[in-house]
Every structure is written in C-alpha cells, then in structure tokens.
Amino acid sequence: MLKDTFNREHDYLRISLTDKCNLRCSYCNPVDLPKGYFAHSDKMTAEEIDTIAGIFVQLGIKKIRLTGGEPLVRKDAKKIIRLLSKYPVELTITTNGVFADEFIQDFKQAGIRSVNVSLDSLDKEKNKAISGRDEFDRIFQNINLLLKNNFQVKINTVVMRNVNDDEIPRFVAWTKLEKVHVRFIEFMPFSGNAWSKEKVFSYDEMLKLISLNHNFIKLPDERYDTTKKYAIPGHKGTFAIISTMSHPFCSGCNRLRLTTDGKMKNCLFSKTETDILGALRKGYDIVPLIKQCVWEKEEMQGGQFISRYEQLDSSKINNRSMINIGG
Ligand code: SAM
Secondary structure, X not given: OEEOOOOOEXXXXXXXXXXXXXXXXXXOOOOOOOXXXXXXXXXXXXXXXXXXXHHHHHOOOOEEEEEXXXXXXXXXXXXXXXXXXXXXOEEEEEEOOOOHHHOHHHXXXXXXXXXXXXXXXXXXXXXXXXXXXXXXXXXXHXXXXXXXXXXXXXXXXXXXXXOOHHHHHHHHHHHXXXXXXXXXXXXXXXXXXXXXXXXXXXXXXXXXXXXXXXXXXXXXXXXXXXXXXXXXXXXOOEEEEEOOOOOXXXXXXXXXXXXXXXXXXXXXXXXXXXXXXXXXXXXXXXXXXXXXHHHOOOOOHHHOOOOOHHHOOHHHOOOOOHHHHOO
C-alpha cells in the first residue's frame, strides 16, 4: 500500500494519455496558451503505460482514471483501454464527450461502467464561447447515448462567476429528468488560465443559489470523496460540489497522477515531479521512486496554497497548465 507521512493510503491513479485536446476551454487549454506539445518520443507508449500501470496495481492501486488532454483523441486510445482492462481495478475515464460514440463498445468490453463528461453550459452558444469549439450538439447526443447504454454519467461543470454561474439552476433542473450526476467544480488556478479569486463561485454560494428553488438532502460521503453529494427528492439524478478552493479535501486524498510524458505527481498542485518514464527507459526499478514520491506528498495542495484562496497570488504558483497535467 502506498502511504505518505500523513498516513494517507493511495489507491487511485489518474493517467494522462495525451496533452492534446480538440477543445480550447478557457480555464484549461486557452487559445493563447503556448502549445509546445510533448514530442511523440517523450510520451509514454501504450506498452509503457501498461507496464507502469501494472506496477502501480502491484503497489495497491484499485482505481485508474484515463484523462488528458482529451484521452479519446489519442490514436491508440482503444488499445490502451484494452490493455488496462486486464487489471483488477475500477477503470474509468474523463472525456469531453465529443468522440464518446466511437468508444461505446470499447468501454463496455473493458468493463468501464462510469464515464465523466465535461460540460460547462447547457446553452449551445455559451458552450461554444467557453470551449472555443461548436461541439455542444455532439456532446449532448453522446451523453444521451451513454445513458441509453446504462453507463453512470457524471457531468463535470467548472463554475466561473459571471461566465456560467447563472446556469447552475438549469443543470440542477436537468437532474430531475435524467439520471445524470452533475458535479459543480470550483475554478482552480493553473498556469496560463487567468484565474482570479473574483471568478471563483464558491461552494457556499452554489448551495445558497440551489436552495432558492430546491430542498436537498446531503448524501453520505465515501471514504475518499472529493465531492459533497446531494439529492433532491423526485429527481432521477444528483448534484455534487467539488470545493477545492473554498473547502479543500486534502486530508482524505488517495490520488496520484501520471502525466503523458511519464512524470508522477503526488498532488494536482505539486511543484515537484518524479520521472518514472525516464527511469523505466533506463531499466531502473521504478518501485522505490513511486514510494518516495508518495512519501514526499505535502499535507495540503502541494504546499502551494498556504492561505485561503482569497489571499492567493496565482502568479506565484509553480505548476503546469491543467492540460499538461491531466485533470
Ligand atoms: N478532456 C477531458 C475533459 O474535458 O473532461 C479530460 C481532461 S480535463 C483537464 C479534466 C477535468 O478537469 C475536466 O472536467 C475539466 O473541467 C477540469 N478542469 C480543467 N481545468 C480546470 C480548472 N481550472 N478548474 C477546475 N477544473 C478544471
């Protein structure tokens, strides 16, 4: 079991398949972000992902999420999904949904039961403005296709003040009709995404807004939950809030990350990275490196947010852009 100095057990690995994405979401992959994609030779091959994942599984990983960039734009995504399906883990994926229809059978064959789809607006034009691409119809059709095929569908919605906070009631109304689990995510700072504290629409504000129209019930937290989940009587779906900025949940964190260029991050906000791929290619044993990386995990938010988010100077944060980490 991968334990850190705070006795947190880590059994969840998120693997970024690529730093490329077909969308240009303002908060993640803005149009003006210098692209500088990793060279193909610097990225983990499908076989290397398989080898590294296998070693993590031996060390106690029980859940693997494929992410990116957009994982489904990687040419050999289907092969990777197939390779990882042999491990005794819960295999899941986070996608923008644009290509999900091409993967339904692959997901099923790999035992993927739950798919997270990012969608920041239920308004076609606003969605285009936020994501930089006109893909709303395809994403929405694919969400319905996933539901029809009995996948659990979680919707990731990054809420930004004066951008899409006014859509929260519409997303909540959607959960009445469809068995979707909407997760409102507080806007987080990453390199190049023009974060400011003013744009954070906080957990408390979200709950207050939803309470204007609904009575909701808090659902029990699971051991490693990052979300605070709620149900509204009579609704088929649920809603949840990921309150990274206003109410961080680091004490129960069980997550580790592997970037597409094979660097291990022990936290989304970690300043340091461990070069797992470089070591593997040199023929070294990567187990001690993985254990050391976990051991060095900071108590909270990579040791970068030492104050409340309202006092945060985002220019001092030392990290990659979200698209380069893998969300
Ligand atoms: N391309 C896939 C997608 O769109 O879901 C996977 C990668 S994306 C980086 C993973 C998740 O990170 C998405 O749900 C996205 O909304 C979230 N995300 C990206 N940047 C964020 C930010 N600045 N604050 C909060 N969430 C963010």
